[in-house]
Amino acid sequence: MARVVGSRLGVGLALSVVAVVIVALLSSSTRLAVALGLGVAVLGVGATLVSLPAVRRDHPVVTRALISVVVVDLAVVLTFRVSATSNSNVAIGAAMAIVLLGLSFLTGSSGQISLGNGAFMGVGAFTVGIWADHHATTPLVVVLVLATVAGALVGLVLGLPATRLRGPYLAGMTLAFAVAFGAILNVFSSWTGGDSGLQLPSAVVAPHWLASYFGPGASTLTTSSAWLADISIVVTGVALFLMANLFASRTGRAMRLVRDNDVAAELVGVSLPRARVVAFTVSAAYAALGGALWTLVNNAVSPSTYGFVLSITILSLVVIGGIGTIPGAIIGGIIYAFSAGAISWLTAHLGLNPQGNVASQLDGIIFGGLLVLTIVFAPMGIAGLVRHGWRRWRRG
Amino acid sequence: MDSFLTSRNVSDLLGGVTSGVIYALVALSLVLIWRSTRMLNFAQGAMAVFATYIGFAILAPSTNYWVSMAVAILAGLVLGGVTERVLVRPLYGKPEINPIVAMVGLLLVLESIAAAIWSTSSRALATPFSIVDWQLNHKPVALSPFALYEIITSLVVMAIVAGLFQYTKLGLQLRAAALAPEVSRLLGVRVGRMLTVGWMLSTAVGAVTAVLVASNFFTGLTPSGMDGVFAFGFIAAAIGGLDSPVGAMVSGLALGVVFQFVGDYVNSNAIILVALAMLIVSLMVRPNGIFTRSAQRRV
Structure with missing residues (x-):
């Protein structure tokens, strides 16, 4: 066998x-x-x-x-x-999937929720921006690892009270962090560039050895959007692989017990404070990795990107996709990759003025509405609906 | 005496009290809902702003301030009641993150709809009192007629809520429904109705807060204008204890004063860092808040 x-x-x-x-x-x-x-x-x-x-x-x-x-x-x-625009959307969506994996892990493993993962993305994004400003020649992998570590450190500091906190308190604290992130960036404006943010000194290009392997005519590597989309996808794949193992590991199982019954978990010897801080730190690190990729794709980083609305959007995506599951995070990333296109199509289809108030708020109304509807009628999101349907179909 | 009233520290104190009463009101609004339904209303600020827009943007700009204020409070009552009945009620007994997510969704929807209807640009509200500081020997005292009105209004709102809870039959029923829902139901209290009343009350308090914020703070009325105020109000409520109305109000007032001094002596960007640090430390030392008697969580 x-x-x-x-x-x-x-x-x-x-x-x-x-x-x-x-x-x-x-x-x-x-x-x-x-x-x-x-x-x-x-x-x-x-x-x-x-x-x-x-x-x-x-x-x-x-x-x-x-x-x-x-x-x-x-x-x-x-x-x-696909076209360059689509490739840039794919890159953005793939990076978002990493962020969603982190938040999904936090909720799926410890039952907690964070409203500040947009700000943790910002931590990673600004780490790349600051680093590239000073050391433009560092290999890409090192830059990404640096950003991830920075996110983990900030997450660890903010996560310390999580050892003793229950849901709403932690959510409120992360919300305060998300709302405050712009002001925090301003405190360190000599590094972060204050309100205007940072511009990368030069666009990220494919390493020479890889480009030469594909031959001089390899159009996919010379156009930066496709190359960056591929980088994003590969990094997402690695993050996905690590997360799948973490979910299934001893630590992951211990954490799910914490989520389902923390008293029982303590009785069998799981350290609650440790489980909660680890979950929070991992989610912050994943968010920072996603933010780092965004900086590479956009070639710049601006504080306005990483405001409170981004944190809510992240929450919406992970809930609509299916919170606490890996497929849910991937679905959320795919939705995000296509959402901009879908919303502009809808704007045109409804005959709205693209520069008008309604058109500019359409994404908020749709995401917020879907978020409310999902949590009331299908709390496990699309992934939960699919799983439910699959089971019923198999039973016949 | 004159120079004392215009001195730096007294100015900071007065300015701190003026913003502190706002944080205290937001904290009170959060505590009202937390005590009855064990939920943290993340849409509190957005609901309050929405009620304020109804009072001040739908009516003609020339409408009397007090009429607009009354309409805003009425809108707050209705919005709070409808939200509890339609959105919150299906979520009782669900995992504790579900109501958090639902409220964040409501926050996003309300702020987006407000921005779609009334645009994101700031709207100045007519104020019944001057917002120019009083002068003493050609030096400003850090208090304007409007700030005084703001402080008095806040204190009156707090007194009304406290009196309602302490001295009326409705208040007794509200407290009973929050503390022991099953027993009160057996004794004839309509617990469901009490929860609705709690949400209505909280949102009305929020509407008053948002009107005061939009008229006095430099930002005017914007769809997301309460986000920052809400964050400070939550920090106040969490430090004071979400279970303690008195604690929430005292810590709101105290935070306002502390922030004013930090902003004056350090710089205004440091305020939020100090606030976060205070929140983290206080949550680590006393997770249930300073003013709450520590209770063991039952299994």
């Missing part, structure tokens, strides 16, 4: 890798390559899905790695075919 499972897994993995390679080598021109790559990747997904129940039991980590690779693979293939 184990051998059969292993070989199926091997086939799935191999097909996915083949897909990546084919697309990578031929993508510069032909549409056929993309179609081929997509097909093979879908096959890979299929092979993986077929062997899932058994593989999940025997090799959970490999399964998660495989799923992450396939998701990344499909998304990267997508970026080769």
Whole structure:
């Protein structure tokens, strides 16, 4: 049995890798390559899905790695075919998915909620801005890690009271942080540039070795939007893989017990303060990583981006997608990637003046309304609805 | 004596009290809802602003200030009652993050609708009293007729709420419904109705607050104008204890004074850092607030 499972897994993995390679080598021109790559990747997904129940039991980590690779693979293939605007939206959405993963973990594992993750994104975004200002030649990976660590540190400080707090108090505290973030940036205006923010000295370009591997004609790497979208997607894949493992780990299980019954958790030896602070810190670190990617994509960072409204938007996305779950976070990221386009389409369709009051507030009204409706009628969001429907369908 | 009244410290104290009463009102409004329904109303500021827009933007600009104020309070009562009946009621007994999320959603919807109808640009409200500070020997005292009116109005609102709770049958029923809903239901208190009344009362207090804020603070009336005030009001309520109306009001007043001194002696950007630090320290030392007797959470 184990051998059969292993070989199926091997086939799935191999097909996915083949897909990546084919697309990578031929993508510069032909549409056929993309179609081929997509097909093979879908096959890979299929092979993986077929062997899932058994593989999940025997090799959970490999399964998660495989799923992450396939998701990344499909998304990267997508970026080769769409326009620059769409690519920038994809990059923004992928980074947002990382933020949502962090918030989903906080809620799914400890039952707490943060209204300040927009400000934690700002911490990461400004870390990249400040660092790039001083050391433009640092490798991308190092910059991203730095931003993540900065977010984790700020999260740790703000999370300390979380050891003794219950839901509403923590939510209120993070709200105060989100509202205060602009003023805090102003306190350190010599670093953060005050109200005007920071501009990166030069656009992020693909590393030379990677660009040369794809050959001089590789249009996907020379146009920065596609390249940045791919970077965002790959980073999202890594974040997704780590988060899936964290959810399933001993720490993750202990945290879910804290969420469901904190007294029972304490009785079996889980340290409540530690579990809560860890959850909060991880969510802040993920938010900072997402914010760091935003700075790279936008080539600049402005304090007005990271206001209170962003924190509410993050909450809306994660609740609509399905709070406390990994698929919910991914769905939320996809919604965000397409929301700007959808709202401008709606504005045009309703015949609204694009510069008018109503059009500029449409996203707030829609997101807020969906947020209220979701929490009242379908508290587990789209992911919960899909899971529910799937179970009913299987029972027949 | 004259120079004492215009001295730096007295000016800070007066300015601090003027903004402190506002934080105290917001804190009181939050405590009213927390005590009865165990929810933190994150839409408090947005609901208050919305009621203020109804009072001051729908009516003609020439409308008498007091009529507008009355309409705003009435709108607050209605908005609070409707919100409790329609949005909050289905959420009783759900996990504690559900009402938080719902209230944040309401906040976003109300602020966006207000901005869609009345635009995000600031609107100056007509004030019944001058906002220019009184002069003493050609030096300003940090108190204007409007600030005095603001302080007195706040104290009157607090006194009305306190009197209502302490001396009326309705107040007794409100307290009973909050403390022991099951027992009070058996004794004939309409608990559901009491919760609605609590929300109406809280939102009406919020409407008065927002009217005062929009007329005196430099920002005027804007859809998101209460966000910052709400944050300070929440900090006051959390430090004083969400269970203690007196604690919330005292700490609101005290915070106003502290912030004024910090703003004057350090700088205005430092205020929010000091506020956050105070909140974090106080929550770590006394998670239930300074004025609340510590109670064990029951399993």
